Amino acid sequence: MVSPATVHPNLGRPACLWSVLMVLSLLLGLYLTVIPATAQTTDALASVNRTTVVEGSTLTLRVRTRVDNHELNLAPLLRDFEVIDQRSSTNNPALHEALGRDFQEWEITLRPRQTGHLTIPALQVGTARTHPIEITVLAVSPEQRAVMDRNVELDVAVSNRRPYVGESIRVTLTLYYNVSVNGAFADVTPEDSEWTALGDALTGETQRAGNTYSYTRFHYLYTPLSPGERELPTFRFEGDYRTHSLAPRQPLRDVRSDPVALEVRPVPAEFPGNHAWLPARDLTLTQTWSGVTDNPQVGDQFTRHTRVQATGPDGARLPRPAEADSLPASVRRYEGSARAEENLDAEQRVSTRHDEVAYLLRQPGSLELPALRIPWWDLDTDSLRWAEAPGRSLDIAPGPLQPTPDLVEPEPAAEVADDAGPGLTSRIIMAAAGFLVALALGWLLHRSGRRLWQRIAHWWARRSANPDRPSRPARASETKAEPRVRTARKTAAGASAKQPRRARRPSAAPAWIQAVRQATDQQDWARLLGLLAEHRDQTGWPDLERMARISGQQEVPTLVRDTQAMQYGRPEQQPDPVALGERWLRCLDQWPQAGPGQTDNAGPDRLYPD
Template structure:
């Protein structure tokens, strides 16, 4: 019990850095977040081996949601690397809890250009990569270096001359410190993503900073004056290549990484005739927006109807660019039992690391559709046989199956199987005789109550059909099914459809479509009530009450 409580109270601690890589003599921010209370304050001394801790702060947030209180605690450190290379940020202890280990790459310091060595304020811009494909992501970074106090500052957005491209700012500005030739600067960094829409030469115009430089006061009584200054960055020229001829996909997808995944309510999914199963498909691509991701092309066997939901789009912004996500949910409703194959799903894409086409794929999968309640068919018998005749070695079977097979090896299975079947037939015969005897002596009052309930349910069904109320019609049909098959009550209206004949079965399918379609479907119930009345009238005419007092049943 104590172990369970200890795991329940344990906090989850995350660690993130604001950018990677960083340059030597540049500061960066390391943030630790805890989603619950920690045993003790963190010990950051292990960081001092490779980093100088310039600043540290701590904050606590309390959130109230649905009557529950949650606490999150955050520790923020500003670090300066001491050496080049891939440096480890060790796991930090927070009492019994620990943060994950991270790595950050430290590259050489960038030296100032000769004409900027003595500047108090200057701009630097960069774009990566300088050569890429059309519609591929380009990271554009603008950095403002200042060694003075500024106010009323503005920075223009990047623009392009005679070019078609989508430009989007990434997150909030980042601030850090760095040194250039022995002089310390405060740096403000702003990042953008560009997606060129046509091939050719693309020129990013210079960005312009304008602000007031505030000199330090010599004394408290000295007048405060400021000087307005404007600085301009360099222009950047990019080369944009067209879609390579070797790409064979329908949608051009240049990405650093693209993944295709699926999820089911149960694993493996369980399919039953007439019951919907939701299949969730998702595509995640680094360096692409969700708007660039294609519709997932899905084909299913003819005996499965699919009803797609509206897709969900989401763009996640990080310091390395945009990651696009597209999620599609599809309700699959099988109409007949048996073993079916869901075809493979393929999405061709262009790997920007290897500069080659690749295919993200979900392999084909075999599914078994079970019959609905009271429905028999080849699919159900096939499943029963596959369970009774497992393949493989004895060690791969469940323990009880292994024990049964081992204990009967000496005598053989046929004597036991013959005796088991004989007992089964005997029990079945006794139960059938008792059922017939019980049904034969149903009282007149009992039959009248059943008939009254049936009329009430049919009246509810008629009203629901006249109103076009699909949910009410479903409820009335299920109640009617309980009266129609009291010993094997249907669980879904799909079960009722499987036990009925045309055209009533077709109207059940139409109702099922209206209930489970993600599109707006107007259901007209007059046709369902009409075929229900006709079928009920035929049953009343052809199956009148017999002399033994049994209620007529709707034939399946």
């Protein structure tokens, strides 16, 4: 009897082997059917640099696919994530070697819109899709927010909270931080004021409440342009920070300055109203002379150079120095161009203005050049002050350019009045003369312009019909008739070559009549007049009356004049073109065939009389 212990292994080994083979066959079939289909739809790989982030921080999503899948649809991300940045590249060498084919890679920087568990959905990349990725977003606690607020602070200070209108005050903006900060200030636009940056930003370290802070400091000049109460605009810093190099970056929220109230005072009543308002911390006026000799003479000239330097106002606000007294008539004054410059540093603005005034000596005697004065308001003492440059005394000797007493020019005011009077009268006389000349020319053109235009038109028609000139390209309406016209010209010229010029009659050859008939049928009045001009050039003597007598058609002069009116006249002077064409056709039907031997004793007259 065989025990089960000895029989079972022999009987079970084939069954076990058979089971293993069946399982391997099923797995192989699954791999050959399901896996290729899955790979076909997920032939795009997606990954993130971290799956747990803090509220407000960012993460990086990387997507890789074949290079032919070049379209990445990010629309499913926009519900839960904000796309901060997106970059793409192709054929990274390391991945190209690992995958064995060309590929494309995207790097997308995302910021979650809310806290909790979020999912980066499957993204369509051409014909492929990525797999979804789970993300956890941690909320920032109030304690962490308080720490963040203490880590980054923004402070604003002004040099004067009660400035005068037009006074430039210094605004210092300082950002304190004891963490790694990355960001920028939001743009501000102060109203009814001027805003100027002073120098570059300053960086350093300082102690605040027992802690060491780094700082970045900016200086500005703020100039209000109208009096009244106002506030400086609120400054805001936007960006992110992290506490150490391995910590994720977190956003900065509500980092802004406190409001600063200002009381802008008007111009003081003590300041003289006939001068430009000029508030400054300091102001100096200096001068130099060039071209002045020890023994000046009439005709000499020299230059007065002035320099105004002030602390606070810009160069455009600095005025030209004014002379304290009026200038004598014995000297002429010429002002040169001004030049302004500014020097800005982190603390203040220093502006400088340069002026030049040239003087021409006109009469001998003693000359007192007045002093120069500029009023300005001292902001340090809050009082009116005057900057002065002294005048100069000169004894002018007679010179070669000394004028005689009766030629001495009057005072400047009288000189301007005398110059203005004759100049105005001369301009009026010249304007009246020009008007009369224009009126006379218009009258002459009205009388003779039409006749002159007709003569020019007739000359152009004769010039166009001249066979010696190179012919212009024929119009579509002339293409068929032009060769016949040229044949008629050649025949007429050859037939008349053997006889004197005055013995020729008007040519009535069939070719010429046929060309005239064709121009009449087409209502081509310019060509018709050209044929008549050609007819005149070939005969040498025809006029309207003789042409009418030879042809037996007394209507020829009227037809020619009506044709001229149709070509050159005004619309109201033009006859009916259809009726004119019919009249020409009736005339041509009765035109006689003139022979070359006919003569006429009369001399040549013009075809188009005045």
